[in-house]
Amino acid sequence: MSEDEKYMQRCLQLAANGIQGARPNPMVGAVIVAPFTSDYSPSTTKIIGEGYHVRCGQAHAEVNAFASVKPEDEALLKDATIYVSLEPCSHYGKTPPCADLIIKKGVKRVVVGCVDPFAEVQGRGIKKLQDAGIEVTVGVLEKECQWLNRRFFTYHSLHRPYIILKWAQTANGFIDNQGQALQISNEQTQMLSHQLRAEEDAILVGHTTESREHPQLTVRHWVGPNPKRVVLTHQRPLQQLIDDLYQQGIQSLIVEGGRQTHESFIEAGLWDEIRVETGAMTVSDGTHAPQLPSNVILLSSEVYGDNDIKRYIKANE
Numbered sequence: 001m002s003e004d005e006k007y008m009q010r011c012l013q014l015a016a017n018g019i020q021g022a023r024p025n026p027m028v029g030a031v032i033v034a035p036f037t038s039d040y041s042p043s044t045t046k047i048i049g050e051g052y053h054v055r056c057g058q059a060h061a062e063v064n065a066f067a068s069v070k071p072e073d074e075a076l077l078k079d080a081t082i083y084v085s086l087e088p089c090s091h092y093g094k095t096p097p098c099a100d101l102i103i104k105k106g107v108k109r110v111v112v113g114c115v116d117p118f119a120e121v122q123g124r125g126i127k128k129l130q131d132a133g134i135e136v137t138v139g140v141l142e143k144e145c146q147w148l149n150r151r152f153f154t155y156h157s158l159h160r161p162y163i164i165l166k167w168a169q170t171a172n173g174f175i176d177n178q179g180q181a182l183q184i185s186n187e188q189t190q191m192l193s194h195q196l197r198a199e200e201d202a203i204l205v206g207h208t209t210e211s212r213e214h215p216q217l218t219v220r221h222w223v224g225p226n227p228k229r230v231v232l233t234h235q236r237p238l239q240q241l242i243d244d245l246y247q248q249g250i251q252s253l254i255v256e257g258g259r260q261t262h263e264s265f266i267e268a269g270l271w272d273e274i275r276v277e278t279g280a281m282t283v284s285d286g287t288h289a290p291q292l293p294s295n296v297i298l299l300s301s302e303v304y305g306d307n308d309i310k311r312y313i314k315a316n317e
């Protein structure tokens with residue numbers, strides 16, 4: 001791992017702390033690094049400031065990073081590099097542009113994880129810095145930086161929420177017991193489901209699940225806001241519903257449907273991630289679990305007690 005990657009890794013770590021507060025803004029981390037010499041290590045670097053975007057409407061990561069620099073280290077800024085996981089903003093939003101602040105602080109170099117897909121930025125922050133004579137490196141740990149803000153990126157580039165299809169199945173591939181709801185999740189995986197709900201903007205069930213089970217779809221085994229509850233009905237075609245969610249600013253959606261609902265999302269290509277929990281139990285008959293699409297790759301597989309959760313994403317087309 002290069003030095004740039006090492007410090008970008010730290011940005012990503014910091015950024016992730018904004019998972020609940022930053023929404024609908026992206027999670028961003030920033031680290032300020034200055035050259036440092038001592039008798040023991042003739043040429044090295046040290047972190048003199050760091051910060052992340054804590055809450056939407058409040059200071060951006062760069063502002064917090066500069067604010068954390070100690071007065072005695074201010075003189076080091078002229079030789080410093082600031083690492084930011086997402087391109088610094090160039091527009092007046094709820095706060096002034098971070099690109100202007102970076103120029104004012106007079107750092108020597110800026111390292112950007114990835115370009116901001118938001119229409120009002122999209123490279124303008126980088127251009128502003130370059131025009132001011134600052135050396136800019138773009139694309140360090142780019143994939144990781146984009147992945148962290150996959151909801152934000154999907155929303156701004158595909159104009160729809162990031163969609164997670166999620167179901168639980170028995171060891172022999174059924175999602176219910178002869179049409180009756182089945183408790184497959186255990187205490188641990190239930191907690192994970194509720195964490196997921198707290199981190200995503202909306203949750204959808206199909207009308208069959210809705211009328212049969214009246215699920216609460218709220219956050220109870222974790223701490224955080226409840227997602228917006230959405231029901232897919234015959235009156236609301238899928239694409240129209242997705243367009244509505246986009247218009248409402250919904251950046252991510254969990255789908256906890258039955259087989260039909262999941263398959264309609266899969267058929268329309270409207271999915272980004274699939275999470276399948278498989279329990280140890282078996283039933284003699286029931287509704288078959290949805291068929292995984294052919295273009296999936298396994299992202300992770302984790303064991304929780306007798307259950308396991310496999311996460312799939314789309315293979316690159």
Ligand SMILES: [Zn+2]
Nearest residue numbers: 060088089098
């Ligand atoms: Zn900013």
